[in-house]
Amino acid sequence: MTDYISRYSRDGHVFLPRKFQGFPEIKEALIANRMQAGFMVAPMAMALRSQGVPIKIVYLGHRYGSAVVVQKSGPVRSVHDLAGKTIAIPSRFSDEHLILVRALRKNGMKRSDVHMVEMAPPDVAGALAVGAIDGFSMGEPYPSQAEIGGYGRILFLARDYWPDYMSCVLVVRQDAIDRRPQAVQVLVDGIARSGLWLDRGRAHRDAAADFVGRYYFSQPPALLRWVLSRDLQRVVYSPLAPRKADFDLVRDLMMETGVLDRRIDFSEYVDTRFADGAAAATAWRYEPGSARAE
Amino acid sequence: MTVKRTLALVAAWAAAITALHLTLNVDWSSLLNDRLPAARRKFHVAYIPVT
Numbered sequence: 001m002t003d004y005i006s007r008y009s010r011d012g013h014v015f016l017p018r019k020f021q022g023f024p025e026i027k028e029a030l031i032a033n034r035m036q037a038g039f040m041v042a043p044m045a046m047a048l049r050s051q052g053v054p055i056k057i058v059y060l061g062h063r064y065g066s067a068v069v070v071q072k073s074g075p076v077r078s079v080h081d082l083a084g085k086t087i088a089i090p091s092r093f094s095d096e097h098l099i100l101v102r103a104l105r106k107n108g109m110k111r112s113d114v115h116m117v118e119m120a121p122p123d124v125a126g127a128l129a130v131g132a133i134d135g136f137s138m139g140e141p142y143p144s145q146a147e148i149g150g151y152g153r154i155l156f157l158a159r160d161y162w163p164d165y166m167s168c169v170l171v172v173r174q175d176a177i178d179r180r181p182q183a184v185q186v187l188v189d190g191i192a193r194s195g196l197w198l199d200r201g202r203a204h205r206d207a208a209a210d211f212v213g214r215y216y217f218s219q220p221p222a223l224l225r226w227v228l229s230r231d232l233q234r235v236v237y238s239p240l241a242p243r244k245a246d247f248d249l250v251r252d253l254m255m256e257t258g259v260l261d262r263r264i265d266f267s268e269y270v271d272t273r274f275a276d277g278a279a280a281a282t283a284w285r286y287e288p289g290s291a292r293a294e
Numbered sequence: 295m296t297v298k299r300t301l302a303l304v305a306a307w308a309a310a311i312t313a314l315h316l317t318l319n320v321d322w323s324s325l326l327n328d329r330l331p332a333a334r335r336k337f338h339v340a341y342i343p344v345t
Binding site: 003014015016017018019020021022023026029030034035036037038039040065121122138139140141142168172176179180183184187216217218219 | 323324327332333336337338339340341342343344
């Protein structure tokens with residue numbers, strides 16, 4: 001979205017977006033310096049930093065927007081019913097994994113009560129439709145895709161178990177931060193302004209669903225309208241500044257589930273100066289269809 | 295059909311396919327960006343189609 005609008009701005013277009021189908025591929029591209037920045041799930045970014053990969057989290061992509069979905073006509077009606085079921089997650093290093101663990105614990109269950117399998121996000125809706133899995137924990141638009149398709153039902157939303165839940169974060173390679181901090185700031189400012197623009201109301205959400213679906217996600221705009229506009233709280237785009245308390249919670253859950261082996265400090269994997277720099281950002285002044293943005 | 299005409303058709307077909315390939319499969323924005331001085335290069339930003 002930031003790419004689309006910033007193309008119409010005078011000096012905001014500082015990056016080239018590249019679509020991937022899974023987080024592991026983004027990880028490899030960042031390590032190889034084929035990508036200088038990228039969106040990935042927060043636990044994966046923290047684990048990579050913990051392993052010495054020179055990246056930093058500089059901003060969030062959104063809050064909420066993840067859900068656990070089960071077969072619509074299946075037997076699962078509550079979290080307790082997940083016992084013994086096969087549930088797909090995007091990665092062990094994902095917030096969607098952690099939200100499932102958190103929900104299980106809050107219902108007196110253990111992680112091992114559920115059979116979790118890793119699956120690329122674009123594959124989960126199809127796998128649920130044919131009965132290859134009993135459910136999935138995934139970011140939008142895949143929960144909505146299963147709902148619209150008539151074969152999936154939301155068991156719970158991330159917000160039901162995790163206030164201020166976050167999922168995708170923006171990471172930037174350390175050498176890019178060191179050499180071109182101004183460009184990183186422009187990128188973060190653009191994302192902050194996009195978030196504020198999206199949270200201004202349904203008309204902006206509908207417009208974003210249209211151009212993001214057609215030009216970036218290759219997904220039907222109607223699906224993204226379902227995600228973004230039916231319930232404006234299903235995904236929110238402000239505030240996106242990284243907060244220590246949110247990340248401490250993720251880190252502690254990662255350690256408890258064995259996907260992080262040391263108590264990495266917030267300042268080691270987050271650089272907050274760009275979020276601080278974007279704190280006074282205002283929403284894009286852009287009307288859908290216009291060829292000018294400020 | 296003469297040999298000359300056949301060769302002309304093959305050449306035209308190859309040219310058309312090459313043009314289509316260069317249009318559809320080559321990432322020109324990335325190629326041109328990589329030729330810029332480092333300070334002017336745009337970042338490559340990875341994303342997957344989830345919100």
